[in-house]
Structure formats: structure tokens, C-alpha cells
Amino acid sequence: MFGALVRVHGSLRDLTRMSKENTSSRLPVMSKRPLSSTTDGEHQQPAPKKIRKVEMSLQKFKPSTIVVPPKRPRPATATNKLPLSRAATVVAAPSRSDAKKPSAHAAAAKGASKRPGWDLKGKVTDLENKIQNYQSRLKSFNQENEDLKVSKAEMQKNKTQAQEENKHLKQHIGDLEDKLANLVSVKDELEITTKEKDGLQKDLKKLTDENGILVKLRDDMTTEICNIQSQLSVQTSALAHCQDELRMCQDMVKSLQELVARQQDELHCGEMERRKLHNTIQELKGNIRVFCRVRPCLHNREATIPHIQLPANDNKAITLAKTEESHVGRAAETQKNYIFHFDRVFGPHSTQSEVFEEISLLVQSALDGYNVCCFAYGQTGSGKTFTMEGDDMEDMRGVIPRAVKQLFESAHMLHEQGWQYIFTASFVEIYNETLRDLLYKGKPNKRPEYEIKKTTNNDFTVTNLNFQRVTTEEEVYKLIILANQNRSTARTNMNDYSSRSHSIFRLDIEGENIGRDTKCKSSLCLVDLAGSERIQKSQSQGERFKEMTAINSSLTNLGIVITALANKESFVPYRNSKLTYLLQGCLGGNSKTLMFVNISPEEESFGESLNSLRFASKVNDCVIGTATANKK
Numbered sequence: 001m002f003g004a005l006v007r008v009h010g011s012l013r014d015l016t017r018m019s020k021e022n023t024s025s026r027l028p029v030m031s032k033r034p035l036s037s038t039t040d041g042e043h044q045q046p047a048p049k050k051i052r053k054v055e056m057s058l059q060k061f062k063p064s065t066i067v068v069p070p071k072r073p074r075p076a077t078a079t080n081k082l083p084l085s086r087a088a089t090v091v092a093a094p095s096r097s098d099a100k101k102p103s104a105h106a107a108a109a110k111g112a113s114k115r116p117g118w119d120l121k122g123k124v125t126d127l128e129n130k131i132q133n134y135q136s137r138l139k140s141f142n143q144e145n146e147d148l149k150v151s152k153a154e155m156q157k158n159k160t161q162a163q164e165e166n167k168h169l170k171q172h173i174g175d176l177e178d179k180l181a182n183l184v185s186v187k188d189e190l191e192i193t194t195k196e197k198d199g200l201q202k203d204l205k206k207l208t209d210e211n212g213i214l215v216k217l218r219d220d221m222t223t224e225i226c227n228i229q230s231q232l233s234v235q236t237s238a239l240a241h242c243q244d245e246l247r248m249c250q251d252m253v254k255s256l257q258e259l260v261a262r263q264q265d266e267l268h269c270g271e272m273e274r275r276k277l278h279n280t281i282q283e284l285k286g287n288i289r290v291f292c293r294v295r296p297c298l299h300n301r302e303a304t305i306p307h308i309q310l311p312a313n314d315n316k317a318i319t320l321a322k323t324e325e326s327h328v329g330r331a332a333e334t335q336k337n338y339i340f341h342f343d344r345v346f347g348p349h350s351t352q353s354e355v356f357e358e359i360s361l362l363v364q365s366a367l368d369g370y371n372v373c374c375f376a377y378g379q380t381g382s383g384k385t386f387t388m389e390g391d392d393m394e395d396m397r398g399v400i401p402r403a404v405k406q407l408f409e410s411a412h413m414l415h416e417q418g419w420q421y422i423f424t425a426s427f428v429e430i431y432n433e434t435l436r437d438l439l440y441k442g443k444p445n446k447r448p449e450y451e452i453k454k455t456t457n458n459d460f461t462v463t464n465l466n467f468q469r470v471t472t473e474e475e476v477y478k479l480i481i482l483a484n485q486n487r488s489t490a491r492t493n494m495n496d497y498s499s500r501s502h503s504i505f506r507l508d509i510e511g512e513n514i515g516r517d518t519k520c521k522s523s524l525c526l527v528d529l530a531g532s533e534r535i536q537k538s539q540s541q542g543e544r545f546k547e548m549t550a551i552n553s554s555l556t557n558l559g560i561v562i563t564a565l566a567n568k569e570s571f572v573p574y575r576n577s578k579l580t581y582l583l584q585g586c587l588g589g590n591s592k593t594l595m596f597v598n599i600s601p602e603e604e605s606f607g608e609s610l611n612s613l614r615f616a617s618k619v620n621d622c623v624i625g626t627a628t629a630n631k632k
């Protein structure tokens, strides 16, 4: 439509130009003044409503920061710009609805139609007016279009700003949501913290209460500490005094220690000297000595023993006196005396302690490092076991318990001088030329075989034997009891509890003085020989006869060995019997030997007693090698 108008406008301009050229004088002069608003009043009426709508719709999206365009239309410029309201009116003009409405052109046309046909000039004027009107409207449209463009640009700008702001707002909202979430979590934490706080407050209360108690306790303690400190200061001064005294005592102890050390040296020298002298005395007494002991009459202790005479002033002689009938008559009865001399003779009233007193010097030698052997020889029932072991009663104790007691006591005393001793006991018997362990505790049928073996240091030992470490006398007594239970005894005509075997108690002694770097090693053998007996007298039969034969055989061999030693024979038949083989070291070697010859007081034992005394006398004449101490 606008194109048609332009075309019309073009044709009208041509027509005007033509009419100007031709009829300019007749045409009325057209005012160039723009149309007043009233001319288009009816077309412009709806426009403000639309503008308001647009403004309202714009305002809906209008950000707070956007500058609101002026509502009132701006005054038209020299270039004939229309206000926005007018522009809206112009924009609304081309709409279909508006087209149906009666327009200004139609009115002009109506006016023109009213002109008479000849009024061409008027018609041209009308047309020119129309054209001008259209032009002004076109200008107005253009202006309005421009304004709209500016407005659109502003709106676009506003929109962009709004979008930007929206974006910022969204971002802000996001931030706020994040903050809100944080706040929610903080709130949760706060709740937890609150609960914890409540718990802590309870704890705090509890602790506060406890603290109150502790504070009270502390106050009490502080008071006590004050008391103790005051006591301490007193004690400190006392301590200082004591320390002074202690220093003095230490000095004294030091000097005493030096004195003790000197005295210990002297004591050690004295001890070694004593051992040397003791040994010299023992050697002078003879390395094999014989003591004779006469048993009292068992059933009548007060009974006299006419055939055994013990000189009152000589405790080393014994006389066996026998009255023999003369072949020529009763008056010619003669008395035959058999006089024997030994190292010591003990009468029937001698006590166990008197007997031991003489042996104790030998026992001391064992502790000094010399081998010592003591054996009891005599007919059955003469008191050998009594002499060696004795009874349970204290004053009836024999050589073995007394020797052990002395050894332990002496070892204890020597401990103060730096000596340490180890005692090992063994108990063996020779029964029917068979070795048996008297300390065996196993089943009888499980007894091992025992054999005599020579050791590297020319000593003799028995294989498979029990060796018991002993430290007290009681331990040794228990071993003696065990040995007695195991020992072969039998009731014989001569003795209710006759020992049917030789028993050998051996105590190995090892001493060491670490400070002096001195060692000694020795053994103490205490032998209770089986009793010799005459076959006819004992009337032994069967097993007893066999035992007696073995006993007599081994004792005979003992006699042979002692005779060979006495005669200084080159060959000594030690191996003839287990007894001599086992006692080889004691009889002919490096040992101090003591033999008890026990005599029965009964007259009917005269022959046996004589034999025993003869045997003992032979031993007494025997000179065995000089014993040397086993020292390192």
C-alpha cells in the first residue's frame, strides 16, 4: 500500500511539476506547514493505548537499573520527527482494521469529490495536500521507525543488561543456594556441636566436681608435703651427719679391708703351711695305719674279757692270751700271749666319738687334697658296720656320718678363705664278686652291668654308677639309709644282720680357691668289708656258704695284696678280686689308708681274733708309697 502511495506520490509529483510548469498561476499555494495533530486526530486515537501496552509490557521486563523512556512524546524536531505516540499511531495505520475505518484521505477524497469537475486546481491542491500529508506521514513513519529502532536497540540493550543481570542474579542465587546449603550443613553441625557441647558441659560439671575433690586432696597433700619437707630437712641434716660418719666408717672399712686382705694372705699361707705340716705328721704316722677295736660283749657289757688284755698305760698294744693245757698234767698249764702293736687300740668301752677323733686328722687330709681310704676288717659280728656307720642316735653315729659332717663343716669354714667345695657321693657293694650300685632306685630286674674302669689319672671308677651331689649331712644320711636297704644282709649264726658284701662309700671332693687360683681334688673311701668267718663255725649252707666262700676269697686276696706290698714285690695281684682291684689306688697308690681291725670279745672267737690281728699286723707293717696332694 505504501508502495502504491509512493507511486501515486511520484505520479502526483510529475503531475504537479506539469501543472507548475503549465498552471502554476492557477493552482493555490500549498502551505508547507506540517499537518496539525488535529488533522489526524481520529487515526491517532487508539495509538496511546498500544504504546501504554508496549510500555507496560516493557516495564514488566524493565530492570531496575534501566532508564525508563519518557512517557510523554518529545516535541517534533525541525526534521518533522513525530513523538512516539504519533509513531505508534502511524504504525497502527497500515493495519487491516484501520484500513476499514474512514481515513483522512477518504475525507479529502470526499472533499475533492465535492469539488466541481472544473476545479482542477482545487483537485490538484487536494492531491498535493494528500501527497504532503502522505509525505509527512511517511516522514513520521520513518521517524517513528527510527525511534522504534532506537527504542528496540535500547530495549535490546536493556534486554542484554537484563539477561546479564539475570545471569548475575542466577549466579547470585546459585551462590546463595550454596551458602544456604552450607548454612544448612553448618546448622546440622551446630546441632551436633550443641549436643556435644551439652555432653561436654556435663563432663565439665563432673570434672569440675572431681577437680574440687582433687583440689581438696591437693591441699591435703600440700599440707602433708610441707610436713614431710620439714621432716626431710631434719632427716637431711641427720643424713649429712650420717654421711660424715659413713665416710669415716668407709675409711675405717678400707683400712680394715686392707688389714683383712693382709691377714687373709697370712691365713692362706698359714693354711697351706698347716696342710703341709699336717701331711708331714700323717706321713710320720705312716700312710697306712691300723687301728684295733674290741667290741664289747653284747649281752653283758660289764663282763670281763680275760683273753684280751689291754695295757692301761699303752693304748697301742693288745694281747691275746690263751691258757693251754700241758701234755704232762694239769699243773703244767701254760698261758700263751699273742702281743700285737697297732697305731691305736680301742677297748670295748671306747665311744664312737673317741674312735673318730683319731680319724678326723685323716679326714682333714681328704679336704686338703689327699686321697683317704678307711676300711674295717674283722670277723662277722665284730662291729665293722657299727664302726663305719653306727646307729641313728647322735652319739652312736659311726665314721661315715662323722667324717661327712666334719668335711662339710671344714668346707664351710674354708669358704671364708675363698675355698669352694663340691662333694659327690657314690655307694657300691661287691657281692659274690659282683658289683652293685647301692644308690640304685630303679627296678631290680633293670639293674645295669657295672664294671671297674681305670681313669686317665690312674684312679678307678665304676661304670653306670649313681653319683649324687651332696651338700648337707642329712643328704648323706638319706643315702646311707638307701644303701642299707639295698645292701645284701642275712641272718647268720654269728650275726642277726650280717653284711654279706663289701660296701664302699666314696665321696669325691673337689675344692677351688678362685682368688688364689688353687684347686684340689681327692676322694674319701670308707669301706665296710664283709665279715670273715670259719665255715665250720658258721655252719653256713647253700647261698650263705657261697657268699661266705666269695667273702673269704676276696679277703684272702686282700691279704695277699697287702703281703705283696709289705714285701715290696714287683707284682701285686690287685686284679685277683674286685675288692683289691677297686681299692688299688688306696692300697698301693697315692693314698692315706687306715684299717680298723675289729675284734669280737667272745672267747670262742679267739682263733678268728688272732687271725684278724695277724692280718692287721701284716698290714701295719706294710709301707705304701708316699701320698701326694692332688693340687693344681
Ligand SMILES: Nc1ncnc2c1ncn2[C@@H]1O[C@H](COP(=O)(O)OP(=O)(O)OP(=O)(O)O)[C@@H](O)[C@H]1O
Residues within 6 Å of the ligand: 294, 295, 296, 298, 348, 378, 379, 380, 381, 382, 383, 384, 385, 386, 387, 495, 497, 498, 499, 500, 529, 530, 531, 532, 598
Ligand atoms: N662298739 C660297739 N658297742 C656296742 N655295740 C656294738 C659295738 N660294735 C658292734 N656292736 C653291735 O654288735 C652287733 C654286730 O655288729 P656289726 O653288725 O657292726 O658287725 P659286723 O662286723 O658288721 O658284722 P658282719 O660282718 O656280719 O656284717 C650289732 O648289733 C652292733 O650294734
